Amino acid sequence: MSNFQNALEYSAKWLEIIKQDTATLDDTTAKWISEETKNNFVNHFNAGWVEYRKSMTEAGDYGAVEWRGEGAKFYDNFGNEYLDFLGGYGALDLGWSHPEVVEAVRVQAGKSGIPSQELMDPLRGVLAKLIAEITPGNIDHAFFVASGTEAVEGALKIARLHTGKHNFISTVKAFHGKTSGSLSVMGKKDFRAPLQPYGGQTFYVPFGDADALEKQLGICDIVGIEIAGFIAEPIQGEAGAIVPPADYWPKVREICTKYGVLMICDEVQTGLGRTGVLWGVDHWNVEPSFEEPNPFIHTTTTGGNPMSCAAAIATIQVILRDNLPQRAAELGDYFMGELNKITEEFPGIYEKITGKGLLIGQHFINSDVGYKVAAGLFRRKVLVAGTLINAKAIRFEPPLIVAKKEIDEVLNRLRDTLKDVNASA
Numbered sequence: 001m002s003n004f005q006n007a008l009e010y011s012a013k014w015l016e017i018i019k020q021d022t023a024t025l026d027d028t029t030a031k032w033i034s035e036e037t038k039n040n041f042v043n044h045f046n047a048g049w050v051e052y053r054k055s056m057t058e059a060g061d062y063g064a065v066e067w068r069g070e071g072a073k074f075y076d077n078f079g080n081e082y083l084d085f086l087g088g089y090g091a092l093d094l095g096w097s098h099p100e101v102v103e104a105v106r107v108q109a110g111k112s113g114i115p116s117q118e119l120m121d122p123l124r125g126v127l128a129k130l131i132a133e134i135t136p137g138n139i140d141h142a143f144f145v146a147s148g149t150e151a152v153e154g155a156l157k158i159a160r161l162h163t164g165k166h167n168f169i170s171t172v173k174a175f176h177g178k179t180s181g182s183l184s185v186m187g188k189k190d191f192r193a194p195l196q197p198y199g200g201q202t203f204y205v206p207f208g209d210a211d212a213l214e215k216q217l218g219i220c221d222i223v224g225i226e227i228a229g230f231i232a233e234p235i236q237g238e239a240g241a242i243v244p245p246a247d248y249w250p251k252v253r254e255i256c257t258k259y260g261v262l263m264i265c266d267e268v269q270t271g272l273g274r275t276g277v278l279w280g281v282d283h284w285n286v287e288p289s290f291e292e293p294n295p296f297i298h299t300t301t302t303g304g305n306p307m308s309c310a311a312a313i314a315t316i317q318v319i320l321r322d323n324l325p326q327r328a329a330e331l332g333d334y335f336m337g338e339l340n341k342i343t344e345e346f347p348g349i350y351e352k353i354t355g356k357g358l359l360i361g362q363h364f365i366n367s368d369v370g371y372k373v374a375a376g377l378f379r380r381k382v383l384v385a386g387t388l389i390n391a392k393a394i395r396f397e398p399p400l401i402v403a404k405k406e407i408d409e410v411l412n413r414l415r416d417t418l419k420d421v422n423a424s425a
């Protein structure tokens, strides 16, 4: 039942906390925030979160609540410092609260937060131009959304409109987001199966196998199933940072051209420097195909809002100016080299290490071992993914501004964790 009075008092209390500009909270407030957050998650958000997240089970008496951060470090409400090697699942390229991004957003928020959608707003134009400047090939138009899955929705819609065809080929274990259109090309049954059926048909081929794609397209051709596009991640992210064979993408480009299907590259995970080049496809010098002249075909009310555009403009500036792709390449080579040494020091724990740049996958012999490692790292204040129900492959995706000494510190804490895992086996 609605209770406006409660809502007024509760929001006022929280606004006071939000506006406190102190780095640390007093202990009573910190405890209250932990308890309050847990109750709110259980009663009003998602109880499952609290059951299987290591931030709840491994953090002591009070679940850890993230509070603030700088660079590759963040702090919980009790002031504990963590090294963030999850990096927003690869989205946090510039780390926590990058000063140039914060400043751009802060000033822009004081001017306007949402476009009228009637007058032109300058920053959408600026960002579209910048994206045209930095994307490969002939991509010269952009549309703006508020999430990765919406970007995939837009790409699928545009492919259907452009080709007049409705079917797609995707890859096994692909992750493209969780709205309906994206789920229709999702390569993992846990997310895909519960919502079936979808419109159009999707055919799946193994990632990294260009011959399988050609075979599938040939079959579709013979039986008269028309394919609008092939969609894949340049390097599969969620599947565990899986790098395809060197000739894969050039062959895929050729095959897509031969069969007249669009090649859609989902760079949500790989884009903007994470893998050591600006776009994942740049490793193989291939260009996706992407065409739609109608600017209103995929818009959202908040997508491309001035604050987000200001953040994106600052982000592009810093990534290019500070040559962060190169930094990701160098630090990634070092990190992967050290991780490979660790797999030899601790046999029987890892299957392999995969990845490129700062998109690195640790593949464990099973999910239980993976969870022990993720939980042990969390206890040692290093954040990586991995939950009780999914820890077979765990990625390291630190912000691209991470310091080498922070990587070394994580390697130390990883060795320490692995000793414990061995001792408990």
Ligand SMILES: Cc1ncc(COP(=O)(O)O)c(C=O)c1O
Binding pocket: 089, 146, 147, 148, 149, 150, 152, 175, 176, 177, 178, 233, 237, 238, 266, 267, 268, 269
């Ligand atoms: C490759 C890829 N595509 C799409 C998405 C979906 O992005 P979002 O979670 O912002 O909807 C993700 C998210 O992890 C992703 O890794």
